[in-house]
Amino acid sequence: MSSVNAPLVLGGIVFEGFEIPSSLKFPTKQRHHIHKLVGGGRVIDTLGPDPEDIKWSGRFRGSNAASRCRSLESLCDTGGVIGLSWGSFFRLGIVSHFDPDYNAEYEIPYSITFTPDVNQSAGFGIFGGTLAAILTGDIGHVMNLAATSAVASGAAALSSTVEPLSNFDALSATTIATIRSGAAALAAGVANEIAAIEVGVGSVDLALPTHPVDFAAALQIEAANAIGLANLTQASDYAARADHIARGLQ
Numbered sequence: 001m002s003s004v005n006a007p008l009v010l011g012g013i014v015f016e017g018f019e020i021p022s023s024l025k026f027p028t029k030q031r032h033h034i035h036k037l038v039g040g041g042r043v044i045d046t047l048g049p050d051p052e053d054i055k056w057s058g059r060f061r062g063s064n065a066a067s068r069c070r071s072l073e074s075l076c077d078t079g080g081v082i083g084l085s086w087g088s089f090f091r092l093g094i095v096s097h098f099d100p101d102y103n104a105e106y107e108i109p110y111s112i113t114f115t116p117d118v119n120q121s122a123g124f125g126i127f128g129g130t131l132a133a134i135l136t137g138d139i140g141h142v143m144n145l146a147a148t149s150a151v152a153s154g155a156a157a158l159s160s161t162v163e164p165l166s167n168f169d170a171l172s173a174t175t176i177a178t179i180r181s182g183a184a185a186l187a188a189g190v191a192n193e194i195a196a197i198e199v200g201v202g203s204v205d206l207a208l209p210t211h212p213v214d215f216a217a218a219l220q221i222e223a224a225n226a227i228g229l230a231n232l233t234q235a236s237d238y239a240a241r242a243d244h245i246a247r248g249l250q
Contacts, residue, residue, distance in 0.1 A: 019061075020058055024086055028051040051091070060107075072098050080094065145235035146189075151186065
């Protein structure tokens, strides 16, 4: 069974392998009240976004299954507001339900319910400090995964702007513009790196050459291209989320 093809992170816990669900639904709705009028007319009052619970299931498997299970149990018991991110999406909220189903120390299926606390598109408010930390972390990941010095230096410049901020409350228009432009440039830079490497993947002629050393060199080039593309795919997810956070600043 295929799984979500993006980093799935909950409160600092990175899900891996069988822990990752095949898909992740994140429904939302608009709270509203309908006034029904004489004659069949109606007036609809909109009351704001009302994101629904995000639920998924998987299984902890292997020698660290029990410890991984306890980590999720602790997040639920603590009840603190934490971040949930997958690909370029993120939500803040709490683990409202955690349901492990013990088979053995090395095999523990589970289901989890995450209740979103705030819709980030409506502004960050008191959770700006958490999102500042998320953005700083995403920029750091891109810096480490980038293939060129240009993208890495752009990430470093953006980090120097974001890292000193303790939260995203009451930012100046100049600071917001700087973060937005830097995050957009970062996402575009990673996309350009991916495009450049994709041109090289598969372009090396692996037909058996006359000398074994040439063949080994060709294999090394192809392997390097594949590794670089895998790293940049991860960097793209982090850069996209950073850009999404930056565009939501107000």
